[in-house]
Amino acid sequence: MSGIPLPALFTQAKDVTLAELHRRLEEEGFEGIRYSHGAVFRFIDAGGSRLTVLAERSGLSKQALGEVVTELERQGYVERTTDPDDQRAKIIRLTERGMQAQAAAARLLGDIERRWAQHLGRDRIAGMRLALEEVIRFEKG
Amino acid sequence: MSGIPLPALFTQAKDVTLAELHRRLEEEGFEGIRYSHGAVFRFIDAGGSRLTVLAERSGLSKQALGEVVTELERQGYVERTTDPDDQRAKIIRLTERGMQAQAAAARLLGDIERRWAQHLGRDRIAGMRLALEEVIRFEKG
DNA sequence: GCAAGATAGTACGGTCACCTTACTATCTTT
DNA sequence: AAAGATAGTAAGGTGACCGTACTATCTTGC
Known part of the structure; x- marks a missing residue:
């Protein structure tokens, strides 16, 4: 219940993920x-x-x-x-280039998630994902 | 690796949490x-x-x-x-009113998290929180 | 003890990610 | 064929920021 407020936590998670994704996309020439x-x-x-x-x-x-x-x-x-x-x-x-960018983004997001899994454990990341999805469904439904 | 892309997942989690928080703050007169x-x-x-x-x-x-x-x-x-x-x-x-709003926001965020814990289990929410914090540290550090 | 630089805050203008309210062009229905 | 629905565009607005430039005040070095 204490610690970083939930909205800040989610926002920071989004921000670091996006920063990494966009950095790598640029590295691959998708600017x-x-x-x-x-x-x-x-x-x-x-x-x-x-x-x-x-x-x-x-x-x-x-x-x-x-x-x-x-x-x-x-x-x-x-x-x-x-x-x-x-x-x-x-x-x-x-376009052809658009499809390449789409594929690159999907691949890079997968890479990022795999890297997290290597650091924290596959099950912890899967658990985080599932908890997030359920929380969203819970608040929306 | 599949499912909703991570940035979308985090964004949705933030959005539903904030929507609930602000809805309740308004209910309590903090507009x-x-x-x-x-x-x-x-x-x-x-x-x-x-x-x-x-x-x-x-x-x-x-x-x-x-x-x-x-x-x-x-x-x-x-x-x-x-x-x-x-x-x-x-x-x-x-101001006095500002302190009340601050306290209300903290309390309401606690309530939201407790409600999630009741639905998904205390440990799953704690695990989600911890995983998020570690992921953020990992990408930032 | 005063000029030179640092610091606190404000002003102005810009960007990004959206929105609502209109509008034009085209289709569909009666 | 007129009335209404639908696809997309235009214009202007808002919220959440940013950088550059400025004023007022403080601190330091000589």
Whole structure:
């Protein structure tokens, strides 16, 4: 009950993890990737997704997601094409480089978690993950 | 290694915890308290602290902390007085209401953690806390 | 005992990650 | 074909920060 307050604890954990991830992404040549870009990399379908779908899945507004897409587009990670079946809609699709970045991020996050497991023990990290997931479900549900 | 990416997991945990904390603070009449205000409530000394000290302890810039203090001052949670020993310096001090809010926040965070312990087991929550702390130290040190 | 530098706090402007309220273009339904 | 729904964009706002620059005051070295 004492010690660092829970919100601070979670925030610091997020911050150190992200710092490490972004540092390593840059080392591998994937520059300019920021936290918010995860909303696209995490939720996009293999064949591309509509902006509205990405917004729904990530819980962001369409505008917020549109900005993220615009930035990723400028950096060459995604491309926007008009949906041939619906002229209003755009399909967001990862470029080759985008797919590489997506794969690198997943791999690096796995590396980070493995490194933690080596230091604290596999079961303690698995337990932390599970406890976090249950706590989130508990507060949300 | 699979499942929700670590940064998303930590972010969600922070968000649900803060949402619950702020909801309950409002229920008790402590309105207008936001995430960033914790920088003051967490680090201020019983007899008051200088702005610079609070900035150092919280890791924020003096300007950022100054804004937070200004807001808390407007809402009656803290007051600024000039340090009699140093005319440049101001001493930030919790008002009576500020102390009540600080105590309420600590108590409510304790309640939240106890509720989790009842649901998942005391040792699992303690284990989660410890794992988080060690992971943070590991990445930082 | 006074100029030179350090320190406390404020002002201004910028960035990032979002939001809401409008709007245009296109589709769907009646 | 008009009325309404939907896809995306535009414009402007907020919260939580940052850096650079400034004023007022204190401390030190000579």
